[in-house]
Amino acid sequence: MERDNAQIHEKDESRRNFMKKGALASGAVALGLASTETAAAESNLQQQPSQALVFGYEYNPGISYEVISLLQQGTVDSVLGRQVGDDGRSIVQDTADYNGYVIRYQPDQAAGEYALVFVRDGSLQSGQTYQFGTDATFFNSQVNLITAGISTGGGGDGGDGG
Numbered sequence: 627m628e629r630d631n632a633q634i635h636e637k638d639e640s641r642r643n644f645m646k647k648g649a650l651a652s653g654a655v656a657l658g659l660a661s662t663e664t665a666a667a668e669s670n671l672q673q674q675p676s677q678a679l680v681f682g683y684e685y686n687p688g689i690s691y692e693v694i695s696l697l698q699q700g701t702v703d704s705v706l707g708r709q710v711g712d713d714g715r716s717i718v719q720d721t722a723d724y725n726g727y728v729i730r731y732q733p734d735q736a737a738g739e740y741a742l743v744f745v746r747d748g749s750l751q752s753g754q755t756y757q758f759g760t761d762a763t764f765f766n767s768q769v770n771l772i773t774a775g776i777s778t779g780g781g782g783d784g785g786d787g788g
Contacts, residue, residue, distance in 0.1 A: 675748035675776065679706075679724070680758065682770035684741035687760045689731050690779075693750045697726035697742070706744060709769045717766045725749050729756075745776075755779060 697705075702721055709717040718724065727750050730738040743750070750756065759775035 675745040675750070677745070677747075677773055678750075678758075678776050679744040679746075679765055680741065680772055680774055682772050684739075685758060685762060685772050685774060686731055686739075687758045687762065687774070690734075690755050690757050691729040691731045691738075691741070691743075692755050693743075693752050694728045694730050694740070695752065696749075697728065702726035702744065705742065709766070709771060711766060711768045717769055717771060743776075 706718040762774040765771040
């Protein structure tokens with residue numbers, strides 16, 4: 627009888643230890659996930675670019691656009707790497723520094739105009755709405771490549787009241 631009680635006590639103790647370890651592990655996982663989500667949110671805030679490269683004929687300040695997709699690095703290399711100035715040198719020295727995106731202007735309308743955008747610091751989020759600001763300067767006038775400020779939002783109203 628004493629032996630049975632000892633075995634029961636051992637099983638109970640073993641079950642308690644298992645439950646404690648499980649609770650500790652669950653708590654650690656929850657804390658880990660929370661810190662990972664916080665770090666990801668902070669990373670997204672830090673990675674939001676403030677400027678982008680866009681070709682002049684595709685620059686429409688104040689009109690909302692949506693990011694449709696990320697370009698493959700080979701496409702970025704092909705587009706930016708082939709842009710050369712009058713002196714025959716590449717306009718963009720290291721294309722690997724840039725992320726490229728396909729965007730669509732006026733995402734709330736059935737038809738939209740598509741364009742390419744390149745960012746050096748940070749990344750744009752697929753499905754997010756952005757706008758170019760009016761603070762644009764030529765990155766290189768020989769190839770009509772513009773550096774423009776960008777911001778999120780805009781609601782697709784076009785910014786011109788119509």
